[in-house]
Amino acid sequence: MMPPDHSPSGSQPASRAQLERRRIRVREYVTHTAGLAEGFVQANICILPKAWADEFLLYCQRNPKPCPLLSMSDVGDPALPELGRDIDIRSDLPAYCVFRNGELVEELNDVTHLWRDDLVTFALGCSFSFESALLEAGIPLKHIERGESVPMYVTNVDTTPAGRFRGKLVVSMRPLNAANAIRAVQITSRFPRVHGAPVHLGAPSLIGIDDLRKSYLGIGTTDVAPDELPVFWACGVTPHSAIQAARPPFSITHKPGHMLITDLANASLASF
Amino acid sequence: MMPPDHSPSGSQPASRAQLERRRIRVREYVTHTAGLAEGFVQANICILPKAWADEFLLYCQRNPKPCPLLSMSDVGDPALPELGRDIDIRSDLPAYCVFRNGELVEELNDVTHLWRDDLVTFALGCSFSFESALLEAGIPLKHIERGESVPMYVTNVDTTPAGRFRGKLVVSMRPLNAANAIRAVQITSRFPRVHGAPVHLGAPSLIGIDDLRKSYLGIGTTDVAPDELPVFWACGVTPHSAIQAARPPFSITHKPGHMLITDLANASLASF
Numbered sequence: 001m002m003p004p005d006h007s008p009s010g011s012q013p014a015s016r017a018q019l020e021r022r023r024i025r026v027r028e029y030v031t032h033t034a035g036l037a038e039g040f041v042q043a044n045i046c047i048l049p050k051a052w053a054d055e056f057l058l059y060c061q062r063n064p065k066p067c068p069l070l071s072m073s074d075v076g077d078p079a080l081p082e083l084g085r086d087i088d089i090r091s092d093l094p095a096y097c098v099f100r101n102g103e104l105v106e107e108l109n110d111v112t113h114l115w116r117d118d119l120v121t122f123a124l125g126c127s128f129s130f131e132s133a134l135l136e137a138g139i140p141l142k143h144i145e146r147g148e149s150v151p152m153y154v155t156n157v158d159t160t161p162a163g164r165f166r167g168k169l170v171v172s173m174r175p176l177n178a179a180n181a182i183r184a185v186q187i188t189s190r191f192p193r194v195h196g197a198p199v200h201l202g203a204p205s206l207i208g209i210d211d212l213r214k215s216y217l218g219i220g221t222t223d224v225a226p227d228e229l230p231v232f233w234a235c236g237v238t239p240h241s242a243i244q245a246a247r248p249p250f251s252i253t254h255k256p257g258h259m260l261i262t263d264l265a266n267a268s269l270a271s272f
Numbered sequence: 273m274m275p276p277d278h279s280p281s282g283s284q285p286a287s288r289a290q291l292e293r294r295r296i297r298v299r300e301y302v303t304h305t306a307g308l309a310e311g312f313v314q315a316n317i318c319i320l321p322k323a324w325a326d327e328f329l330l331y332c333q334r335n336p337k338p339c340p341l342l343s344m345s346d347v348g349d350p351a352l353p354e355l356g357r358d359i360d361i362r363s364d365l366p367a368y369c370v371f372r373n374g375e376l377v378e379e380l381n382d383v384t385h386l387w388r389d390d391l392v393t394f395a396l397g398c399s400f401s402f403e404s405a406l407l408e409a410g411i412p413l414k415h416i417e418r419g420e421s422v423p424m425y426v427t428n429v430d431t432t433p434a435g436r437f438r439g440k441l442v443v444s445m446r447p448l449n450a451a452n453a454i455r456a457v458q459i460t461s462r463f464p465r466v467h468g469a470p471v472h473l474g475a476p477s478l479i480g481i482d483d484l485r486k487s488y489l490g491i492g493t494t495d496v497a498p499d500e501l502p503v504f505w506a507c508g509v510t511p512h513s514a515i516q517a518a519r520p521p522f523s524i525t526h527k528p529g530h531m532l533i534t535d536l537a538n539a540s541l542a543s544f
Contacts, residue, residue, distance in 0.1 A: 178472045178473050178474050178475075178478065181473065182469055182470055182471075182473065185454050185457040185458065185461075186457065186458070186461050189457075189461075197454055197458060198454055199451075199454075200450045201453065201454065201474075201501075202450050202453075203498075203499075206450065206499055226475075227475075227478055229473075229474050272544050
C-alpha cells in the first residue's frame with residue numbers, strides 16, 4: 001500500500017485516477033463519473049456520524065453482497081489511504097447529497113464547510129468494476145450499448161438488520177442470454193468486493209418483482225428478449241436506502257453516478 | 273504420479289478405490305458403480321483402434337465440455353498409470369459394451385480375450401465427480417434423492433466435427449432454484465475435467481428440447497418446480513453417440529453407469 005500523501009503532487013508520476021481526482025477537487029469536473037479513468041475502481045460513498053458508524057459497519061458486515069466495504073476511514077479523518085494516497089473525501093466527489101434526518105436537504109460539489117470531527121467515511125464497491133470485466137470478456141451489456149442506466153428494483157428480500165439499519169434488498173438487472181448468464185456468474189464471482197455473483201436469475205416474481213418494466217425511479221433498460229434471462233445483482237442503492245430509512249440526524253452520500261475515483265485497478269479486486 | 277505397478281498388491285496400503293477395482297477384476301462386483309468408493313473419480317471409457325484414435329483425440333480436444341479427456345493410453349497398452357497404478361482396462365470395469373460397425377454386439381464383464389495390439393483407451397471425466405461437490409455444498413439433487421437417473425437430452429447443438437466423428441451435443445439436466453443454480457455454476461466451473469460449468473439454463477427450447485418430459489431413453493427425474501430452472505450440463509453420452517454414428521469396425525465402451533474407479537480424489541480435479 002502507498003503511504004498517505006495529501007499533497008497534490010506526490011513523488012511518483014500521477015495516474016489517470018489521480019489526475020481526474022484533481023480536476024474534480026478544483027471543480028473542473030462536476031458531472032457523473034461513468035467511463036472516467038477507465039480501469040480504476042470507483043466507489044459508493046456514505047458518510048455518517050460516529051454514533052451511527054459502528055452499526056452501519058455491522059450492517060455492511062452482515063450484508064456483504066449489497067454493501068461490499070472497500071474502506072472505512074478513521075473518525076474525523078477525510079483521508080482514505082487504502083484507496084488513494086491523496087484522497088480528501090470532502091472535495092474529491094463531483095457531487096454530494098446532504099441529508100438531515102433522512103431527508104435530502106442539498107446537493108453540493110464540495111462539503112469541506114460541513115465537515116465534522118465525528119464523521120466516518122464508508123467506501124463501498126460498485127458494479128462499474130464488474131461491468132468492465134464483463135465487457136472485456138465480450139459479454140454485451142444492453143444498457144451500456146444504449147447509453148442508458150442499469151435498471152434497479154426493490155425486492156421483497158429482507159437484508160439482515162444491524163442496529164437501526166434494515167430494509168429490502170435493492171438489485172440491478174442485466175438481460176443476458178443463457179451462455180452469457182453462465183459466463184457472468186463465473187466472472188462476477190471473482191469480484192466479491194464489487195457485489196460478486198448474481199443473487200437471482202430467471203423469474204422476477206420469485207424475488208417480489210411483479211413487472212420488470214416498473215424499475216426503481218422508472219429508469220434503465222428493462223426489456224428482456226425471448227432468448228434472454230433477467231440476471232439480478234445486489235445493488236449499492238441498498239445501503240443508501242437503509243440509511244435514509246434509519247434517519248440519522250446528519251449524513252452525506254455521493255450523488256448517484258458521481259462516484260469516488262480510486263487508485264485501485266479493477267483487476268486488483270479479482271479474488272482469483 | 274505413482275509409478276506403474278500392475279501387481280495386485282503394491283508396496284503401499286491399498287485405497288478404497290484399489291480394493292473395489294480388485295473386486296471388479298475378479299468379477300465379485302459386476303453392477304453399476306454409483307456410490308462405490310466415494311470421493312474417488314470415476315471415468316467414462318472408450319476403446320478404439322489406433323486407426324480411429326487420432327481423430328477421436330482431436331474430437332475430444334475440440335469438444336472439451338462433453339469429452340473432458342482425463343487420460344489416453346499408449347497403443348496396445350491396457351494400463352492407465354495416470355489414473356491408477358494397477359489398472360488393467362481389460363478387466364477393471366464391471367461391464368463392457370462391445371460394438372462392431374457401430375452396432376452393439378455383446379455385453380461382457382471382461383474383454384481380455386478381445387484385446388488387440390492396436391487398441392487405445394480414452395478415459396473421460398464423468399458428472400459423478402461434480403455431483404459429489406454439489407452435494408457437499410448442500411445443493412439438493414432431486415434425482416439422487418429419489419434414487420433415479422439424471423435425465424439426458426439430445427440437443428440441436430452441433431459438436432465440432434473431427435475426421436469421422438461428429439454429432440449433436442447430449443446434455444444432462446438437473447432442476448435447481450435460482451440461488452442453487454448460481455452456486456452450481458460457481459462449483460462446477462472449478463471442475464473443467466468433469467464437464468465444467470453448465471452449457472445452458474432456462475428455456476429448454478433454445479437448445480432444441482421441446483418437452484422436458486421426453487428424455488433420452490425415457491429415463492430420469494424430469495419435473496421442474498415453478499421456483500426452479502432446468503440447468504443443463506454437457507454429457508458423456510455425446511462421445512459414445514459420436515462413436516456409434518462413425519461406425520468404426522470395432523470399439524468397446526463401459527456399459528452405462530458401470531464406470532472405471534480411479535485412484536484420483538474428486539477434490540484433486542478442482543482447478544482452483
